[in-house]
Amino acid sequence: MEFGVIVFPGTWSDTDCYVAVTDNVGQQARYVWHKDTDLSGLDCLIVPGGFSYGDYLRPGAIARFSPVMPAVQRFAEDGGLVIGICNGFQILCEAGLLPGVLTRNAHLQFRCQWVNLRVESTDSPFTNRCDVGDVLAVPISHGEGNYYADDSTLDSMEENGQIIFRYSEPDGRVTDSANPNGSRRSIAGICNRERNVLGMMPHPERCCDPLVGGEDGLAIFRSILDFTERVSPTAIG
Amino acid sequence: MTVSQEALDELALSQAEYEAIVERLGREPNSLELGLFGSLWSEHCGYKHSKPLLGMFDAHNDRLLVATGSENAGVVDIGDGWAVVMKVESHNHPSAIEPYEGAATGVGGIVRDIFAMGARPIALLNSLRFGPLSESRNKYLFEGVVSGISGYGNCIGVPDVGGEVYFSPSYSGNPLVNAMCVGLLKIGDLRRATAGEPGNLLMLVGADTGRDGIHGASGLASRTFEDERELRPTVQVGNPFLEKVLIEACLEVAQSDAVVGIQDLGAAGLASASVECAGNANAGFRIDVSDAPRREAGMEPYEVMLSESQERMLIVVKPGRETEVRQIFDKWDLRSDVIGEVTADGLATILDDGQARGRVPVRLLTDPPLYQGDSSVKPLTGPELDVSSVPLPNYSPSECLSKLLGSQNIASRNWIYRQYDHQVQTNTVIVPGGDAALLRVKGTDKGLAVSTDGNGRYCYLDPFVGGMIAVAEACRNVSCTGALPIALTDCLNFGNPERPEIYAQLEKAIEGMAEASRRFDAPVISGNVSLYNESRGEAIYPTPVVGALGITENVHSHATVGFKREGDLIVLIGRDSLESDGSDLGGSEYLELIHGRVAGRPSIDLDLEVAVQRVCRELVTSGIVNSAHDCSDGGLAVALAESVIAGGLGAEITAPVSGRWDAALFGEGQSRIVVSLSADRLSELRAVCEGEQVPYLVLGTVSGADLVFGDLLSVRVSQLAEVHRNGLVDALD
Numbered sequence: 001m002e003f004g005v006i007v008f009p010g011t012w013s014d015t016d017c018y019v020a021v022t023d024n025v026g027q028q029a030r031y032v033w034h035k036d037t038d039l040s041g042l043d044c045l046i047v048p049g050g051f052s053y054g055d056y057l058r059p060g061a062i063a064r065f066s067p068v069m070p071a072v073q074r075f076a077e078d079g080g081l082v083i084g085i086c087n088g089f090q091i092l093c094e095a096g097l098l099p100g101v102l103t104r105n106a107h108l109q110f111r112c113q114w115v116n117l118r119v120e121s122t123d124s125p126f127t128n129r130c131d132v133g134d135v136l137a138v139p140i141s142h143g144e145g146n147y148y149a150d151d152s153t154l155d156s157m158e159e160n161g162q163i164i165f166r167y168s169e170p171d172g173r174v175t176d177s178a179n180p181n182g183s184r185r186s187i188a189g190i191c192n193r194e195r196n197v198l199g200m201m202p203h204p205e206r207c208c209d210p211l212v213g214g215e216d217g218l219a220i221f222r223s224i225l226d227f228t229e230r231v232s233p234t235a236i237g
Numbered sequence: 238m239t240v241s242q243e244a245l246d247e248l249a250l251s252q253a254e255y256e257a258i259v260e261r262l263g264r265e266p267n268s269l270e271l272g273l274f275g276s277l278w279s280e281h282c283g284y285k286h287s288k289p290l291l292g293m294f295d296a297h298n299d300r301l302l303v304a305t306g307s308e309n310a311g312v313v314d315i316g317d318g319w320a321v322v323m324k325v326e327s328h329n330h331p332s333a334i335e336p337y338e339g340a341a342t343g344v345g346g347i348v349r350d351i352f353a354m355g356a357r358p359i360a361l362l363n364s365l366r367f368g369p370l371s372e373s374r375n376k377y378l379f380e381g382v383v384s385g386i387s388g389y390g391n392c393i394g395v396p397d398v399g400g401e402v403y404f405s406p407s408y409s410g411n412p413l414v415n416a417m418c419v420g421l422l423k424i425g426d427l428r429r430a431t432a433g434e435p436g437n438l439l440m441l442v443g444a445d446t447g448r449d450g451i452h453g454a455s456g457l458a459s460r461t462f463e464d465e466r467e468l469r470p471t472v473q474v475g476n477p478f479l480e481k482v483l484i485e486a487c488l489e490v491a492q493s494d495a496v497v498g499i500q501d502l503g504a505a506g507l508a509s510a511s512v513e514c515a516g517n518a519n520a521g522f523r524i525d526v527s528d529a530p531r532r533e534a535g536m537e538p539y540e541v542m543l544s545e546s547q548e549r550m551l552i553v554v555k556p557g558r559e560t561e562v563r564q565i566f567d568k569w570d571l572r573s574d575v576i577g578e579v580t581a582d583g584l585a586t587i588l589d590d591g592q593a594r595g596r597v598p599v600r601l602l603t604d605p606p607l608y609q610g611d612s613s614v615k616p617l618t619g620p621e622l623d624v625s626s627v628p629l630p631n632y633s634p635s636e637c638l639s640k641l642l643g644s645q646n647i648a649s650r651n652w653i654y655r656q657y658d659h660q661v662q663t664n665t666v667i668v669p670g671g672d673a674a675l676l677r678v679k680g681t682d683k684g685l686a687v688s689t690d691g692n693g694r695y696c697y698l699d700p701f702v703g704g705m706i707a708v709a710e711a712c713r714n715v716s717c718t719g720a721l722p723i724a725l726t727d728c729l730n731f732g733n734p735e736r737p738e739i740y741a742q743l744e745k746a747i748e749g750m751a752e753a754s755r756r757f758d759a760p761v762i763s764g765n766v767s768l769y770n771e772s773r774g775e776a777i778y779p780t781p782v783v784g785a786l787g788i789t790e791n792v793h794s795h796a797t798v799g800f801k802r803e804g805d806l807i808v809l810i811g812r813d814s815l816e817s818d819g820s821d822l823g824g825s826e827y828l829e830l831i832h833g834r835v836a837g838r839p840s841i842d843l844d845l846e847v848a849v850q851r852v853c854r855e856l857v858t859s860g861i862v863n864s865a866h867d868c869s870d871g872g873l874a875v876a877l878a879e880s881v882i883a884g885g886l887g888a889e890i891t892a893p894v895s896g897r898w899d900a901a902l903f904g905e906g907q908s909r910i911v912v913s914l915s916a917d918r919l920s921e922l923r924a925v926c927e928g929e930q931v932p933y934l935v936l937g938t939v940s941g942a943d944l945v946f947g948d949l950l951s952v953r954v955s956q957l958a959e960v961h962r963n964g965l966v967d968a969l970d
Contacts, residue, residue: 009482009569012394016663019679049661051392054478110387112658141658143391206660211677211793213660213668 001228002028004042006072006088008063009034013049013085017205021046024208025221034066043228044081045072047088049141049203059102059144060090069095081125081224082197086142089189089199098192098199099157100149102142106182110143114213115180115202117188118168121161124191125227126198129219135172136165136216138202140180145201147183147190154185165189165200240271247452248275254606261601269539269587269595273602276452276505276543277512280768283605286734287766290744293751296760300723302427307517309350309430309501310420311762313724315788317681320424322356325364325417325689325728325784327767331472332414336381340414341389341475342547347418348395349501352484353550355428355491356420359662360676361390363400363416364689364728364782368409370645370968375404378412380969386416387656392477393484396665397657398674400689404645407693410772415728415765417784419687421678426491432511432518433497435581436556439511439522442566442573443483443549447532449473450506450545479548479571486569487550493565495558502549508542510551511577512585516603524577527590538587538594553579610740617738617776619698622828622837624819624897630831634874634902634950637831639960641871641903642878644830648964667797670883672714672867673785677792684792686720688785692870693730693778695839698824700742700779702839704749706907709846710869711785712757716850717865717910719795719857720787722757727764727783732776734768742779743768750781756843757850759785789858796857796865799883800913805863805939807888808922809873810856811849811909813932816895821904826870831899841907848929849908855929861914861921868909874902876911877936878944882958887941892934898949913939 003021007014014031021029032039039045053062063069069091076082076097084092092098105111117138119130130136149157157163165188167179179186181201189200204217245255248271258274259265266274277283284291294305302312302320310324328343344361351358363386368375379402390397395418432439450473490496498518500510507524515522526541536544552573554562559575566573580586585602587595630637641647654669666684667675673688690711696703712722727750732739754761770777789795800807822828823837856862864884868876881888894901914922919935926933945951 010392010478012481012661016661019663023679050394051478051481054392054476054481056478109384110391110656110658112391112660113655139660141391141660203660206663209663211666212663213665 001043001225002030002041004032004039004045005029006032006045006047006068007034008052008066010052010054011048011050013203013205017046017048020205020208020217021221024218025225027225032068034068037067037071039071039075044083044224045075047082047084047091049086049088052087052091059087060094063091064095073097076197079196083126084199085203085205086201089201090144092197092199097197098190099153100147102144103146103148104144105146111180112141113180114139116168116170116178117165117202118172118174120163120166123161124164124195124198126220126223127164128227129223133172135168135170136219137207137214138204138216139206140202142201145181145183147187149184157190160193162190162193163187164191164198248272249279250275254278257606262597267595270597272539272543273508273585273597276508277602278605281504282509284766285605286608286768287729287743289607289609290747293747294754294761295751296754298758298760301760301762305760305762309353311724311726312354312427313762314424315683318424319678320422320427321685321786322351322354322420322422323417323726323784323786324350324763325415325726325782326765327728327730328414328416329412329730329767329770332382333412335472336378337385338472338474340382340385342473343414343416344386344389345475345477345480345547346503347416348393348480349503349550351418351420352487353428353430353499353501354420355426356422357488358395358418358484359421359664360419360674360687361395361397361416362687362689362784364691365402366408366413366693366780367404368406369404372409375409376969382412382414383653383656389475389477391658393481394661396659396661398659398665398676399669399687402650402653405693405778407778411770411777413730413780415782417689417726428491428499430500430514430517431498432514432520432522432553432579435520435579437497437579438554438556438559438575439524439577440552440554440559440562440573441529441549441576442552442571444476444479444546445530445532446541446544447546448536448540448544451540451543473545473547475547482569482571483548483550486566486571490552490562490565493562495555495562496552497555498553500551502551504545506542506544512599512602514551514553515579515585515599521580521582521584521599522577523580523586523588525588525591528574528576530572530574538589542587610734610744611737612744614737614741616700616741616745620836622823624822627822627832629899632831634898635952637827637903638874638878638950638952640830641826641875642957643960643964645965645968646826647871647875649961650965651962652965666792666795667718671798672717675718675792675795682791684720684789684795686715686718686787686789688714689782690714691780691782693780694835695824696746696780697778699838700745701749702841704746704781705753705843706839706841707781707783708750708753708757709841709907711783712759713850713867715785715787716853717796717867719854720789721854722759722785722787724786725754725759725761725783727761727781729766730770730777730780730782731768732771739776746779746781750783753843756847791858794858794860796862798866798880799864800880800886800888800939801863801884803886803939805913806916806919807911807913807936807939809909809911809934809936810852810926810931811845813934815892815901817897817900817904819897819900821906822900825872825903825905827872827899827903846908848931849910852925852929852931853910855925856912856922861918862912864913866911868911869905872903872905873909874946878957880911881944881954882961885954886939887943887954888937889940890937890946892936894947894949902949
């Protein structure tokens with residue numbers, strides 16, 4: 001299958017994502033410049049981390065107006081897979097592809113550290129290889145990852161199984177002390193109602209090789225691969 | 238004489254220097270021309286007090302790709318077509334005035350030095366010094382600097398993988414903020430800061446030019462200052478987003494054969510960038526300042542030339558090829574303007590809207606007067622130590638260990654580095670908190686180890702030996718990961734060199750560093766000098782900061798600090814007993830923290846040091862040992878504590894102690910590394926040590942949940958971990 005990695009000015013996880021899906025997962029990938037609109041042939045879009053447009057105004061607030069974004073919207077509406085990581089999550093929220101918003105970490109500092117993610121739902125193209133309750137060790141690196149949505153939105157997301165990951169202890173218990181940024185209900189990753197768009201603050205592309213810390217991120221990229229293979233077996237390279 | 242003393246003071250020029258300018262020029266310079274001289278003859282750009290001494294860094298090895306000091310940063314060949322570029326630079330004075338922006342623009346500046354050479358920046362390190370956190374001003378500076386590094390570094394996508402921070406009253410009022418950057422490139426992609434042939438075009442790209450930072454090089458970095466408020470406008474404001482875009486655009490442009498040279502605009506802005514490029518090509522240049530995009534109307538040529546607005550680069554382009562270069566910058570939404578051209582006349586000609594406003598020979602600007610100090614003067618040093626005058630403390634060994642582990646200088650730096658993205662680019666094999674950071678080089682099995690070090694207290698007590706130890710420790714950190722030190726970069730932070738006893742400190746420290754650099758076959762490939770670090774008439778501790786680069790051919794075979802397996806033997810490399818005459822308490826963290834004294838003379842045997850490091854690398858790369866950690870601040874006991882904390886395993890030390898227990902536990906004798914290994918591999922360790930004639934001592938075993946040192950101390954590892962983890966956080970509360 002082929003991944004598309006979108007590059008905005010200020011994006012910095014583009015290469016990391018590219019390396020993860022090619023070197024570590026063995027698939028095809030190409031970069032998509034934010035002024036391009038041609039997404040043909042792509043099976044999954046990655047909106048990577050970074051500081052698109054310097055996070056000026058608000059993270060993702062300017063990137064959402066980039067020329068590529070209407071194409072991303074159509075791609076998602078047509079059922080294409082989209083995964084937004086860190087700044088990518090922020091952009092997808094700003095663009096209205098995902099509910100809620102990411103605000104400044106509750107303690108007001110940037111955080112780069114390993115966290116544990118409890119898998120809350122496996123009914124998604126991104127977690128079908130996991131079991132509910134699995135705990136993945138994945139790094140975070142952000143200053144504005146504090147997920148917020150109002151109660152009724154959160155309730156309906158819970159009902160629809162849209163919460164994909166929560167910050168947890170290594171044994172899977174969801175506690176305040178395991179929540180690195182103050183996110184409501186310890187939310188680390190969510191999907192849309194249609195389940196084909198995922199946003200997550202942690203960086204799965206940073207843990208696809210044991211030499212640099214771990215391999216738990218592979219579960220997500222391999223889930224995407226399995227899903228794509230089932231839907232469209234010919235797309236697999 | 239038509240120039241006022243006030244005008245000269247602003248440029249940090251002396252009357253004698255002014256007279257030299259008049260004599261060499263054959264006339265009085267106008268104010269624009271004088272500004273050019275002031276900037277380029279400043280200590281920061283011209284190294285007029287330090288250049289004669291820097292020649293002592295004469296080590297070479299065949300990895301060196303460009304002559305030291307000739308380019309923006311040093312370059313070494315790491316094999317298989319790859320090269321590494323690195324440099325460390327100070328931003329002390331701006332950070333003392335405005336810590337967030339001072340530190341942020343320090344990071345920005347050093348990163349530009351690296352990508353100007355066509356290298357992708359792959360790692361940042363920071364070496365920081367502050368006064369004690371008990372003073373609110375120091376706390377403000379510390380928090381501001383950390384957040385400035387975090388704010389800028391995180392945004393540009395370069396991992397911040399290491400460094401060190403120390404606190405001492407010596408740095409109150411004059412903190413040190415040294416930023417180091419490492420870059421990676423294919424050798425064929427190397428770019429030079431050269432103007433090339435006459436007719437080439439000078440293109441200014443990136444930010445517009447404003448009135449900020451004028452006299453940064455001369456005023457801020459090249460003299461002492463008492464009233465910081467008047468200098469606040471000389472500190473620039475960084476835009477890390479623009480920097481990130483500049484990195485990508487310049488690396489793309491660097492691939493084009495339309496580009497002849499690339500130079501960043503740092504201290505003294507356009508003046509220094511254009512003069513250096515032209516000087517490197519023995520050429521002249523003509524710049525029309527009206528072609529430079531400016532932030533406000535009415536800027537004088539003087540202001541345009543000396544502005545230190547950040548995030549700007551000078552690109553030298555072949556004539557007629559400017560459109561294709563501009564297209565790349567357009568793609569990145571970056572402004573690019575041709576502002577002048579290279580000339581054959583050897584003159585720096587500055588025009589404003591076609592009218593010549595200044596014209597001086599480039600070679601005069603690049604040839605400042607050099608000052609040699611009086612070598613007969615003894616350096617300023619601290620008191621000697623009569624060990625018998627130091628009583629055993631009223632605290633128990635366990636209490637002393639806890640105090641040291643929780644002290645500002647030894648406590649965990651996690652509070653700092655968790656605010657820095659240290660993993661982006663997914664190369665970080667050993668993260669901050671160990672002896673050195675280790676990065677993989679994708680597509681190869683190679684690893685690069687990087688570390689910074691520099692103990693100002695040692696250098697204050699003995700600048701020559703302190704200089705040697707700074708190099709030895711930085712190399713030792715690298716060796717502990719298994720990597721071979723191959724190159725050094727340095728930042729020399731000293732007081733006012735016009736004071737003979739300070740100049741002598743500088744001279745002795747460089748002598749010591751140069752000696753150690755030769756012995757490690759690790760040449761100093763780049764560096765920076767920061768003088769005039771004084772406040773309230775007192776110089777800081779002489780503080781040479783050394784950045785070391787090491788290489789390993791097999792990144793998979795490396796060592797980290799923590800003990801790995803219950804039952805492993807713990808061995809000390811470099812000593813065969815724990816006997817001490819107490820002299821290694823001199824200059825120690827223990828002596829200052831517990832006894833309130835800074836005294837004594839550090840010492841090092843470079844023969845032993847080199848051999849110990851060779852042994853350590855052999856033990857690590859051949860997989861004999863499971864961990865390695867050097868003894869530095871706080872001595873053996875702190876090294877052991879750090880290894881048990883990192884591994885989450887206890888240790889029982891059974892080797893006998895004779896003489897003073899405080900010296901055995903906390904003395905800071907050099908050339909010692911603690912390793913752990915499976916008992917069945919001890920004979921291999923013995924063979925390696927004997928082969929190098931390096932002494933070793935079996936200390937004990939990894940076992941239990943406590944750190945037990947004979948009958949001297951016994952503490953829960955969890956308790957040590959808590960003290961270590963909270964030390965810095967508590968000091969900030």
